[in-house]
Amino acid sequence: MALNLPSAAELSLSVTVRAPRLVLDPGLCLSSAGPLLVERLHGHAELWLPRELWRIMDNSDYFSLRPDALAGGAPSLDASDFELSLRRALSSRLRGSDCGGPQPEPGPEQLVSTDLARTLEAWDAIRSSADLLGLRLFWLGDGLAESLVAPGYAEDLHARFEILAERLDSVLAPSSPLACGRRDALGLSLALGGVPILCALEAASEAPALCGLAQTFETIEIGATDPWAALEREQFRSALVRAQCASLAWSAPPLVIVHVHAPQASVVRSRVLAERPVGPSCNFEQVRFFWYRL
Secondary structure, X not given: OOOOOOOHHHOXXXXXXXXXXXXXXXXXXXXXXXXXXXXXXXXXXXXXXXXXXXXXXXXXXXXXXXXXXXXXXXXXXXXXXXHHHHHHHHHHHHHHOOOOOOOOOOOHHHOOOHXXXXXXXXXXXXXXXXXXXXXXXXXXXXXXXXXXXXXXXOOOHHHHHHXXXXXXXXXXXXXXXXXXXXXXXXXXXXXXXXXXXXXXXXXXXXXXXXXXXXXXXXXXXOOOOOHHHHHHHHHHHHHHHHOOOHHHHHHOOOEEEEEEEOOOHHHHHHHHHOOOOOOOOOOOOOOEEEEEEO
């Protein structure tokens, strides 16, 4: 019996390759390369942002004037001092915009990190975008209504993240916005099932700042010859090349990948699914960081 097979012209084959997933370190996000990296990786990677980044954005005027406060290096301004600084900075910008007028001498409140101010403005433009889903940019907020979650994730994702962030908070005791952001990045990575974290290696640092959150966590650098790291490194490098990020990689601080190994994190998932409280058995005593250079 003859079979009626479709001709070659009638056949259609579609292969879908899942984009690599990454959690972004807040230090990398707030670097001058951060916003451009996110925009260029559009369509090439699934990116997750730490919740604290949006809280920093909600106070972008303050951090533009006091960039050291991101790392806890500057005292907080009281309301009257902050309002006065903002008024002076705004007045200075308005006077400076008059091309025919004299340029005012900069005062202390104007001596701010212009790079950080530009970065915060760029993030504000990204946040105002109507197509965040198209940018493949996701995060977990204070609740599901304030979150943007990629399709296909379990309904308990937000609950697991909240529990992990609370436990990490008690272990790490973060005392600055950046430290809080890195706590969120760790909790997000674990809640997502071990998604690696993309960081930038700061100048003269022997390890990513993320790995220095807790002295009790062991940090291990994976060498260039490790076969597992080589396979993963090639995947991320290919995504960066397709996104035309080579020049960013050459001009910015070295990019690194961090994996957080926390065996007890699986206890959170099983307890949430069973609707049981997470007891003291869920701890972070055996956490290890593994990282390698891209």
